[in-house]
Amino acid sequence: MAQGQRFVGRSVGDRVILGCVILLAVVWLTPIAWVVILSFKSNSELMMTTGSAFRLPYTLKNYSDVLATSGVFHWFLNSVIVASGVTIATLILASLAGYGFARTQFPFRNTIFILVLLGLAIPEQAVIIARHQMFTDWKMHNTYTALILPGLSNAFGVFLMTQYFRSIPRDIDEAAMLDNASRFKVFWRVLLPLTIPAQATLGIFTFLGAWNDYLWPLISATKPEMFTLTIGIASTQTNFAQSEGLGFLMAQAVFAGLPVLIVYLFFQRYIVQAVAGAAIR
Amino acid sequence: MKTLRTLLVASAALVGGATMALGADKTEISVARFFGACDADYGKVTDVSKADGECGIITAMINKFNADSPTTHVKVDIVEWPGYDQLTARIRSGEPPTISVMHESVISDYQSRGLLEPLDDGLKAVGVDTSDFTAAAKEGVTKDGKIYALPFDTHTWLWHINVNLFKKAGLVDGSGAPILPKSAAELLTQAKQFKEKTGKPYFIMVLANETAAYTRTFDTLLYQQGANFFADPTKVNFTSPEAKTALTLLKTLYDNGDTTKNEDYAATVTGFAAGEGGVMINGTWLVDNYIGESKKSGVALSDGYAVVPFPQLYANPKVWADGHSWVILKANLSDAQRKSAYEFLKFLWDNDFQWARTGHLPTSQKVITSAAFLDLPFRKALAPLSQNGTALPAGVKRQFGVQDIEGEEVGAGMRGDKDIDTALASAQDRINKLLANAK
Numbered sequence: 001m002a003q004g005q006r007f008v009g010r011s012v013g014d015r016v017i018l019g020c021v022i023l024l025a026v027v028w029l030t031p032i033a034w035v036v037i038l039s040f041k042s043n044s045e046l047m048m049t050t051g052s053a054f055r056l057p058y059t060l061k062n063y064s065d066v067l068a069t070s071g072v073f074h075w076f077l078n079s080v081i082v083a084s085g086v087t088i089a090t091l092i093l094a095s096l097a098g099y100g101f102a103r104t105q106f107p108f109r110n111t112i113f114i115l116v117l118l119g120l121a122i123p124e125q126a127v128i129i130a131r132h133q134m135f136t137d138w139k140m141h142n143t144y145t146a147l148i149l150p151g152l153s154n155a156f157g158v159f160l161m162t163q164y165f166r167s168i169p170r171d172i173d174e175a176a177m178l179d180n181a182s183r184f185k186v187f188w189r190v191l192l193p194l195t196i197p198a199q200a201t202l203g204i205f206t207f208l209g210a211w212n213d214y215l216w217p218l219i220s221a222t223k224p225e226m227f228t229l230t231i232g233i234a235s236t237q238t239n240f241a242q243s244e245g246l247g248f249l250m251a252q253a254v255f256a257g258l259p260v261l262i263v264y265l266f267f268q269r270y271i272v273q274a275v276a277g278a279a280i281r
Numbered sequence: 282m283k284t285l286r287t288l289l290v291a292s293a294a295l296v297g298g299a300t301m302a303l304g305a306d307k308t309e310i311s312v313a314r315f316f317g318a319c320d321a322d323y324g325k326v327t328d329v330s331k332a333d334g335e336c337g338i339i340t341a342m343i344n345k346f347n348a349d350s351p352t353t354h355v356k357v358d359i360v361e362w363p364g365y366d367q368l369t370a371r372i373r374s375g376e377p378p379t380i381s382v383m384h385e386s387v388i389s390d391y392q393s394r395g396l397l398e399p400l401d402d403g404l405k406a407v408g409v410d411t412s413d414f415t416a417a418a419k420e421g422v423t424k425d426g427k428i429y430a431l432p433f434d435t436h437t438w439l440w441h442i443n444v445n446l447f448k449k450a451g452l453v454d455g456s457g458a459p460i461l462p463k464s465a466a467e468l469l470t471q472a473k474q475f476k477e478k479t480g481k482p483y484f485i486m487v488l489a490n491e492t493a494a495y496t497r498t499f500d501t502l503l504y505q506q507g508a509n510f511f512a513d514p515t516k517v518n519f520t521s522p523e524a525k526t527a528l529t530l531l532k533t534l535y536d537n538g539d540t541t542k543n544e545d546y547a548a549t550v551t552g553f554a555a556g557e558g559g560v561m562i563n564g565t566w567l568v569d570n571y572i573g574e575s576k577k578s579g580v581a582l583s584d585g586y587a588v589v590p591f592p593q594l595y596a597n598p599k600v601w602a603d604g605h606s607w608v609i610l611k612a613n614l615s616d617a618q619r620k621s622a623y624e625f626l627k628f629l630w631d632n633d634f635q636w637a638r639t640g641h642l643p644t645s646q647k648v649i650t651s652a653a654f655l656d657l658p659f660r661k662a663l664a665p666l667s668q669n670g671t672a673l674p675a676g677v678k679r680q681f682g683v684q685d686i687e688g689e690e691v692g693a694g695m696r697g698d699k700d701i702d703t704a705l706a707s708a709q710d711r712i713n714k715l716l717a718n719a720k
Binding site: 044046047048049050061064065068069070132133135136141142218219220222223224231234235236237238240242243244245246 | 315316317318319320321322324334335336358359360361362366367370371373374375376545546547550551554555566570573574580
């Protein structure tokens, strides 16, 4: 009732915006719901018609097939190690770099910052052959190091953290320094805790990027024991999965997407805060 | 009692040690393949006759090999179809699999760079009779006079027919078999009649989100007219009258509404099962699925499915074809690994019939003429494709790239996005640029 009154009390503009948001949410969620529904249907039934999606029978076989795939839990573990490794290392490096660019003076600071930003304009595909060659020379393919290292050159992370540090009033640093705090202590104890929303955003985006990464693991992790979940699951698809193995394909998509969904659910507050904050700034 | 326990422990240790030693004696080779994973259904199956589908049959075959071979263990590296980016990366990083599955149309790319072992002597040594290869298979795996792969199947372009709709259209003979066109003119007449009688298009074609289907149909029409569009393997010629005739026919079918439009691969597969049209042009790999569907009651294909090679509309009965094959990558293989690799290839060759149950055509003449194969549904009609199946000349490189460009341009011409001459010229120009850079 109270909620109904709250809605009635809104202006026409608010209601229009709310309606648009609901419409967008439906448009956004419909394909996801479709994927989930199809994942509970048998492959043979879907091959003949997807019109049966809203009719019984439903089955859990696609999910049991995903779980019965030898290697799937190993691939999951590989993805956890790689995505966590990339995320933690990125947060450390981007925070340090962001603090450096925002708060310290050193020769060619602005030039170096621009060079870092130029990294945003270079697509991965443009450097991937050279990178593959480099890791070949180092004999590092099919290792966790090879999967983690390229993810650490994160220009967006450095930019985000620099902007966030810049938005924090310098008075705070100066007050801490007047209390005899060292520069590292100011960074570690005073400023870093204030950047948690930005860290959360960067962490989530980095984790998701690393989790969903396909191209680099495809050509670096070529042994099944080193596959990440994206590569491993793709390898299990039959040649005409889009028609002959549709239910299995959808179950794979749900299985691979669940960790991402969980990360969003846990950290959505920080994402909203940070994105809203970045927009205001 | 204590002595008995000691004896039991000692025996167990002996048996365990012996087992480990036996396992350790086996030479391990890695085999990279696509076809998917189906451990849940076939992970432990060693009776190949009980497996179905590409994934099931290859999984059971390798399980059987590992169970039976006293000397070799095959470690399977499953990759996403088609897997060539990964294979190239593995070769470049110095860690190629011992054996890999490979489309025959791709062999040139790897063979020309010296990445594949010639197999003539090795196959002969283990008793694979290469003179038993079918014509299509032999052409597919032979480059510069040497055999670079063990052919595993020939897959080609078929007409999957809804006989129930053909009956409704009055296009069946006295025995109830579909009447097929013998010329382009007959095809257009039949298509018109079909639409008038059933209200549905004659064809269900993959016209969206895929280029391969356009290329396979277009190439088939060129082969049937005798067009030698790759007389020089480094240059394509699409300015011939035959090319214009082929694309004009496709455009006419499209403009007349004789085919479904804007449907992708999956939509055509379900659309055919739902009775949306009379003929679906697609590959050998769907045969068993539709046979299964036709055995159900109350569905569009109930007791009304037939499959035939792409009908001969012009002077030749040739049809586009490709094939799966197995290659040995050049690497520092030990003698034992090489021996094991050939042992595995021989096993695959010996099981050619089992693989043919997928719907693909066998590559052994003995198998394709055997009663066991010909007794499988529709295989008598399909068997001539092992002779008529035609691939691009062995010297043509980047055949997957050629296929994509050709399909894009033929599609543009068929749909009317470009006029026919422009589309053909554009296809020729783009392909020749691609081939000029192919090393």
